[in-house]
Amino acid sequence: MNLLTVIVLLPLAGFVLNGLLGQRLGKPFVSIVGCGLPILAFLAAVRSFLLLQGGDGTALVETAYTWAIVGDFSFDISLYFDRLSAVMTLIVTGVGSLIHVYSTGYMKDDASYARYFAYLNVFLFFMLMLVLGRSLLVCFVGWEGVGLASYLLIGFWFEDPEKAAAGKKAFITNRVGDAGFLLGMFLVYHTLGTLEMDRINAAYSGDVLPAVSASLVGILLFIGAMGKSAQIPLHVWLPDAMAGPTPVSALIHAATMVTAGVYLVARLNGVYLHAPEASQLITVIGASTAFFAATVAIVQTDIKKVLAYSTLSQLGFMFVALGVGAYGVAVFHLYTHAFFKACLFLGAGSVIHALSGEQDIRRMGGLAKKIPVTFVTFAVATAAIAGIPPLAGFFSKDEILWFAFSSETGGSTLLWLVMSGTALMTAFYMFRLLWLTFLTPSRMSHETEHHVHESPFSMTGVLIVLAILSAIGGFVSIPHFLEPLLPMPTAREALEHYETSLIVLSVVLAVVGLAGAVFVYRAGLARADALAARFPRLHRLLSGKYFVDELYDAVLRRPLHWISDRIFLGIGDRFLIDGSLNGMAALAQRAAGRLSRVETGSLQLYVLFAVLGVVACLAWMWRNG
Amino acid sequence: MDRVQFLVALSVALFVVGLVGVIIRRNALVMLMCMELMLNGVILSLVTFAQQTGTVSGAVLVFLIFVVAAAEIAIAIPIVLLLSRQRKTLDVEAYSELKG
Numbered sequence: 001m002n003l004l005t006v007i008v009l010l011p012l013a014g015f016v017l018n019g020l021l022g023q024r025l026g027k028p029f030v031s032i033v034g035c036g037l038p039i040l041a042f043l044a045a046v047r048s049f050l051l052l053q054g055g056d057g058t059a060l061v062e063t064a065y066t067w068a069i070v071g072d073f074s075f076d077i078s079l080y081f082d083r084l085s086a087v088m089t090l091i092v093t094g095v096g097s098l099i100h101v102y103s104t105g106y107m108k109d110d111a112s113y114a115r116y117f118a119y120l121n122v123f124l125f126f127m128l129m130l131v132l133g134r135s136l137l138v139c140f141v142g143w144e145g146v147g148l149a150s151y152l153l154i155g156f157w158f159e160d161p162e163k164a165a166a167g168k169k170a171f172i173t174n175r176v177g178d179a180g181f182l183l184g185m186f187l188v189y190h191t192l193g194t195l196e197m198d199r200i201n202a203a204y205s206g207d208v209l210p211a212v213s214a215s216l217v218g219i220l221l222f223i224g225a226m227g228k229s230a231q232i233p234l235h236v237w238l239p240d241a242m243a244g245p246t247p248v249s250a251l252i253h254a255a256t257m258v259t260a261g262v263y264l265v266a267r268l269n270g271v272y273l274h275a276p277e278a279s280q281l282i283t284v285i286g287a288s289t290a291f292f293a294a295t296v297a298i299v300q301t302d303i304k305k306v307l308a309y310s311t312l313s314q315l316g317f318m319f320v321a322l323g324v325g326a327y328g329v330a331v332f333h334l335y336t337h338a339f340f341k342a343c344l345f346l347g348a349g350s351v352i353h354a355l356s357g358e359q360d361i362r363r364m365g366g367l368a369k370k371i372p373v374t375f376v377t378f379a380v381a382t383a384a385i386a387g388i389p390p391l392a393g394f395f396s397k398d399e400i401l402w403f404a405f406s407s408e409t410g411g412s413t414l415l416w417l418v419m420s421g422t423a424l425m426t427a428f429y430m431f432r433l434l435w436l437t438f439l440t441p442s443r444m445s446h447e448t449e450h451h452v453h454e455s456p457f458s459m460t461g462v463l464i465v466l467a468i469l470s471a472i473g474g475f476v477s478i479p480h481f482l483e484p485l486l487p488m489p490t491a492r493e494a495l496e497h498y499e500t501s502l503i504v505l506s507v508v509l510a511v512v513g514l515a516g517a518v519f520v521y522r523a524g525l526a527r528a529d530a531l532a533a534r535f536p537r538l539h540r541l542l543s544g545k546y547f548v549d550e551l552y553d554a555v556l557r558r559p560l561h562w563i564s565d566r567i568f569l570g571i572g573d574r575f576l577i578d579g580s581l582n583g584m585a586a587l588a589q590r591a592a593g594r595l596s597r598v599e600t601g602s603l604q605l606y607v608l609f610a611v612l613g614v615v616a617c618l619a620w621m622w623r624n625g
Numbered sequence: 626m627d628r629v630q631f632l633v634a635l636s637v638a639l640f641v642v643g644l645v646g647v648i649i650r651r652n653a654l655v656m657l658m659c660m661e662l663m664l665n666g667v668i669l670s671l672v673t674f675a676q677q678t679g680t681v682s683g684a685v686l687v688f689l690i691f692v693v694a695a696a697e698i699a700i701a702i703p704i705v706l707l708l709s710r711q712r713k714t715l716d717v718e719a720y721s722e723l724k725g
Contacts, residue, residue, distance in 0.1 A: 600721065601720075601721025601722065602717075602718065602721060603656070603717045603720075603721075604647075604648050604649065604651070604717070607647050607648050608648050611644060611648070
């Protein structure tokens with residue numbers, strides 16, 4: 001049996017079973033199918049990984065199905081399993097399975113339990129298509145599929161119009177990026193005649209360079225990555241995507257789907273290595289997203305929004321690593337981020353669960369003693385994302401900072417300064433979140449405080465596993481493991497002796513962030529409010545998220561709305577289409593009104609008309625024929 | 626004037642008399658009779674031409690027309706009868722409800 005096909009098809013089977021039978025067979029069936037099949041997929045992924053390691057280093061390739069044959073080209077659905085897709089598959093199925101298990105606790109009382117697990121399974125199926133697809137086309141199918149699953153899950157509680165709107169926003173914003181992805185695909189196919197990613201890489205690494213510049217292809221595909229990975233200026237959908245259930249935010253909008261863009265760029269490193277302009281663009285976009293998202297995260301008051309902006313910021317870090325040529329490091333950060341961000345989101349879910357739906361951190365505080373397991377795991381993950389050694393985030397973030405400083409392809413002191421500033425802010429806002437939620441004196445109402453309870457074991461168990469992984473995950477050197485596939489950039493020789501001091505400096509930054517957060521938030525919100533009052537305009541700008549949504553509303557949505565309303569609806573629909581139809585109907589009606597006067601009821605007149613008609617016909621025939 | 630010409634002219638005359646009768650007379654029964662006259666005109670021309678060309682198809686057609694005409698009258702007379710019972714008149718002007 002083909003192992004890779006099995007990995008992909010198991011979640012699909014889960015989707016079909018849960019979708020068709022789930023509602024009828026009840027929650028135990030849904031839980032077993034919904035969690036069991038992803039776990040089986042994970043085991044199959046581990047087995048494939050062992051096969052890959054036992055082999056001679058060549059990738060496992062399986063052709064599941066030939067989709068279409070056009071002329072000399074055949075479009076195969078083939079799955080490609082090398083070290084990079086192995087890492088991704090293990091993350092997707094592993095973290096995915098954990099989050100499925102967590103969901104059995106979190107969604108226990110939801111009426112649409114089966115629908116939820118069906119969507120989650122179909123997400124996993126498409127995500128695996130995305131990471132295992134050998135051809136860009138298969139990858140694109142997965143790419144669109146995860147977009148669909150994301151839309152369905154953001155709008156999972158679609159009775160609330162705001163949540164349904166958030167789903168639509170995510171879908172539409174992603175369309176912009178997908179247009180770039182499609183154009184890039186057309187261009188690649190037109191010039192290279194293949195969409196298989198290993199062949200594209202090989203074509204650009206060969207002696208004869210293809211006729212189309214790598215930068216153009218790279219930039220077009222990066223636009224797709226920008227949409228999916230929520231980089232400026234297409235980042236607006238991700239904070240709104242928090243409308244979905246919290247495990248969904250953890251799985252789709254933190255750990256896996258949003259990293260698809262990072263995966264795509266890393267997978268096509270052969271193209272980007274020869275595309276300095278595209279790489280520069282990636283660096284600039286990544287750095288600005290990281291920086292601006294971090295500034296916004298400092299003032300957010302919704303626990304999930306803070307984490308959403310932090311995800312944007314961390315994705316920015318990954319793109320900076322890609323931009324400076326450190327593809328392996330980007331995947332390393334993706335891998336550690338999957339653990340600690342999933343842990344943070346699930347911890348946030350546990351907090352929200354404990355507080356019966358409260359998400360505003362201004363009305364939390366003092367939860368450390370009441371929900372200790374959640375607190376400890378959340379604290380570990382916070383320290384990991386802030387970059388406190390020896391937790392996972394420290395290793396990956398430190399390497400990104402190092403290459404941002406020293407890489408020969410795109411590293412610079414300015415970039416390092418920006419990224420270090422972002423790292424400092426990361427530590428600050430994450431510890432702010434930790435303190436406001438768990439450690440400051442309680443600001444909850446008595447009613448809520450009375451009901452606070454620790455989550456069931458299905459949730460806390462997952463939190464513990466993820467916290468352990470975020471603690472020790474950094475000791476697996478992913479960049480080294482991936483080096484045969486993803487070459488590391490060369491560091492500038494003159495800078496090499498700075499390496500140790502930079503490591504120390506990044507630890508200092510994390511600790512300074514921690515100290516700053518403790519200083520401001522130790523006693524509650526008073527100092528922070530005083531600071532906000534001191535800089536009212538800055539505070540308004542940040543809590544308004546730089547007013548990007550408002551800008552898009554004024555520049556894009558309103559003109560489009562006006563055009564649709566006045567031109568397409570007013571002129572096109574109402575005037576041309578409705579008008580012509582109504583006109584024809586009115587014409588027929590009026591003509592019938594005139595003609596009806598002929599119908600006098602007089603039999604003689606009718607006969608006369610008939611005779612005149614016959615005479616006219618005869619006369620015409622006589623003259624013409 | 627030879628015989629064929631005479632017979633054709635006679636059939637045209639019968640037809641025209643019937644036609645004018647249908648158009649100008651108001652009595653439903655008279656209109657039916659005039660329609661029979663028109664049919665007879667047609668039948669006469671058919672017989673004439675059949676005899677002239679020496680074929681029988683015209684004559685066969687005549688029998689078919691007899692059958693159709695008999696059926697037509699068998700339906701038309703009861704209708705007229707019912708109408709006249711309703712309005713106590715045979716004037717077709719009295720039955721003009723179906724005008725537009």
